[in-house]
Amino acid sequence: MAQEAQLNTLKNAPPAPAVAAAVTFDVRQLNVWFGANHVLHNVSLAIPTKAVTAVIGPSGCGKSTFLRSLNRMHELVPTARVEGRITLFGRDLYGRDVDASLVRRRVGMVFQKSNPFPTMSVAENVTVGLRLNGMRNKGLLAERMERSLQMAALWDEVKDRLDANALSLSGGQQQRLCIARALAIEPEVLLMDEPASALDPLATAKIEELILQLKNDYTIVIVTHNMQQAARISSETAFFYLGELIEHGQTNRIFTNPRQKQTEDYVTGRFG
Amino acid sequence: MNPWYNRWRKIKSSCVSGLCLICALVVIAPLALVLFHLLQKGASSLDWSFFTQLPKPSGDPGGGMANAIVGSATLLGLAGLIGIPIGVLGGIYLSEFGSPRMNWAIRFAADILSGTPSIVWGIVVYALVVLPITGYSAYAAGLALGFMMIPLVIRTTEEMLVLVPNIYREAAFALGIPHWRIVLSIVLKTAGRGIVTGILLAAARVAGETAPLLFTALGNNSWSHRLSEPIAALPLQIFTYSNSPYDDWLRQAWAGALVLILFVLALNIAVRVMTRSRTPHLTR
Numbered sequence: 001m002a003q004e005a006q007l008n009t010l011k012n013a014p015p016a017p018a019v020a021a022a023v024t025f026d027v028r029q030l031n032v033w034f035g036a037n038h039v040l041h042n043v044s045l046a047i048p049t050k051a052v053t054a055v056i057g058p059s060g061c062g063k064s065t066f067l068r069s070l071n072r073m074h075e076l077v078p079t080a081r082v083e084g085r086i087t088l089f090g091r092d093l094y095g096r097d098v099d100a101s102l103v104r105r106r107v108g109m110v111f112q113k114s115n116p117f118p119t120m121s122v123a124e125n126v127t128v129g130l131r132l133n134g135m136r137n138k139g140l141l142a143e144r145m146e147r148s149l150q151m152a153a154l155w156d157e158v159k160d161r162l163d164a165n166a167l168s169l170s171g172g173q174q175q176r177l178c179i180a181r182a183l184a185i186e187p188e189v190l191l192m193d194e195p196a197s198a199l200d201p202l203a204t205a206k207i208e209e210l211i212l213q214l215k216n217d218y219t220i221v222i223v224t225h226n227m228q229q230a231a232r233i234s235s236e237t238a239f240f241y242l243g244e245l246i247e248h249g250q251t252n253r254i255f256t257n258p259r260q261k262q263t264e265d266y267v268t269g270r271f272g
Numbered sequence: 273m274n275p276w277y278n279r280w281r282k283i284k285s286s287c288v289s290g291l292c293l294i295c296a297l298v299v300i301a302p303l304a305l306v307l308f309h310l311l312q313k314g315a316s317s318l319d320w321s322f323f324t325q326l327p328k329p330s331g332d333p334g335g336g337m338a339n340a341i342v343g344s345a346t347l348l349g350l351a352g353l354i355g356i357p358i359g360v361l362g363g364i365y366l367s368e369f370g371s372p373r374m375n376w377a378i379r380f381a382a383d384i385l386s387g388t389p390s391i392v393w394g395i396v397v398y399a400l401v402v403l404p405i406t407g408y409s410a411y412a413a414g415l416a417l418g419f420m421m422i423p424l425v426i427r428t429t430e431e432m433l434v435l436v437p438n439i440y441r442e443a444a445f446a447l448g449i450p451h452w453r454i455v456l457s458i459v460l461k462t463a464g465r466g467i468v469t470g471i472l473l474a475a476a477r478v479a480g481e482t483a484p485l486l487f488t489a490l491g492n493n494s495w496s497h498r499l500s501e502p503i504a505a506l507p508l509q510i511f512t513y514s515n516s517p518y519d520d521w522l523r524q525a526w527a528g529a530l531v532l533i534l535f536v537l538a539l540n541i542a543v544r545v546m547t548r549s550r551t552p553h554l555t556r
Contacts, residue, residue, distance in 0.1 A: 071446065073442070073445065073446060076441075076442065076445060101445075101448040101449065101450060102448060103448075104445065104446055104447065104448035105447070105448030108446065108447075109446035111439065111442065111443065111446075113439055115437075115439040115440055115442070115443045116443075117440060117443070117444075117458060117462070118440075118462060119458075119461045119462050119464075128444075128447065128449075128458075129447035129448070129449065132444075132447070132449040132450075132453045132454075132457055132458075133447075133448060133449060133450075178443070181443075181447070182446070182447070185447060185448065
């Protein structure tokens with residue numbers, strides 16, 4: 001139990017706001033370099049709480065890097081360097097005393113290619129984040145496992161084969177398993193990097209439906225190449241081009257009444 | 273196109289592929305010859321007492337190599353105690369933590385070491401360990417064989433870890449799992465089968481080494497009760513017996529050689545079976 005208590009204190013280290021703050025991430029003058037390559041230029045935007053923010057733009061525009069800077073995953077590239085400021089509920093993500101792995105426990109991530117651990121069962125995949133962060137209580141693990149699978153809309157499909165290897169699930173199920181795995185450590189934010197781009201239309205529809213449900217409890221930032229998807233599921237959209245944030249606003253307005261010429265060209269399919 | 277030219281071209285082609293076939297057969301032929309010869313000379317002396325009895329003085333019928341078989345297993349165990357942890361951890365360092373310059377130096381050293389003649393290991397351990405500290409002993413022999421295993425295990429461990437796709441490391445990092453736990457519980461587990469394969473191959477490689485044992489284990493005609501005593505080993509026993517003038521010792525040397533090669537063959541077959549039924553994600 002001591003370890004669980006520790007896990008929870010760590011997780012809540014910067015206190016979650018008592019009243020729901022309107023802004024989850026506040027990004028100011030963010031610049032990111034990989035070696036000499038200047039990938040993001042002076043990006044500033046605020047990401048609203050319990051809403052879906054879509055990040056769109058052509059390949060190589062820096063949208064994945066932006067997403068990864070929100071949970072410091074870009075630091076896995078040794079040459080990465082960041083300037084500027086990102087706060088999560090008012091606390092500096094890049095503060096001296098802030099450990100990257102603690103940030104990642106609060107800001108979960110789902111990847112383009114589903115990546116359940118091949119050596120583990122369905123159930124083990126869901127609880128791995130808790131177990132390897134020190135949680136031992138079996139009852140609590142089982143409870144979190146079921147709840148996470150339910151939130152990921154996967155429980156009914158896998159409840160009879162929780163001990164089967166995770167790779168025996170279909171592609172769409174594997175991706176929802178990855179979402180359940182990310183939810184199990186109870187993050188406050190979910191980052192999604194093109195989570196449906198490798199899935200067929202039916203599986204994509206399920207993921208989108210799931211995202212719309214999850215936004216009631218989580219702040220969601222999703223990178224997508226699919227303009228219709230952005231329009232369907234997001235309330236705000238940010239358009240990136242060549243490492244710059246060109247335009248950011250309500251999804252409806254971005255798609256119907258963009259202020260920038262480049263945004264209009266992109267959302268109408270004239271380039272990209 | 274000139275039809276003669278065309279035919280000439282085809283003749284050349286079949287000549288070259290025929291040559292390649294012959295060369296390939298040359299690789300297989302020695303293995304077949306060795307196995308056939310050993311079976312012919314050694315199988316007749318392989319009986320129950322060979323595995324259960326101690327060597328008898330020359331002239332006495334019967335006797336076996338039980339002590340040498342147990343000795344070889346002991347030495348392999350000692351070598352594994354040194355070679356496996358150091359090799360695996362070193363391989364983890366190369367794949368997961370090392371900087372390019374450091375890795376270059378370590379790989380270079382490992383490659384030189386794995387090419388070092390085994391007799392060199394023998395005299396080095398003899399001079400640095402046997403003479404000043406342990407005397408002829410199982411410890412010294414295990415140390416020599418263990419050192420021989422390290423570079424082999426390091427390189428295969430590294431190669432197997434590098435094969436683990438990065439998407440799994442990313443997934444684990446994104447869950448806020450500490451780096452060392454990611455390496456131990458996820459990366460190492462995913463590559464587990466390949467690493468075990470590398471360890472088995474390294475064991476098969478050192479199991480038959482004789483030269484380092486001459487300087488370290490010395491050999492023993494009876495059981496060794498302590499690891500600080502000289503110890504028998506199959507390759508040593510074969511070496512001693514095959515140099516003797518006695519017929520029954522020579523026959524037993526053949527039998528010992530047969531057992532040794534069957535052991536190495538069994539390890540290699542185990543490796544084949546393991547790599548064939550590898551988990552699907554690594555072959556995909």
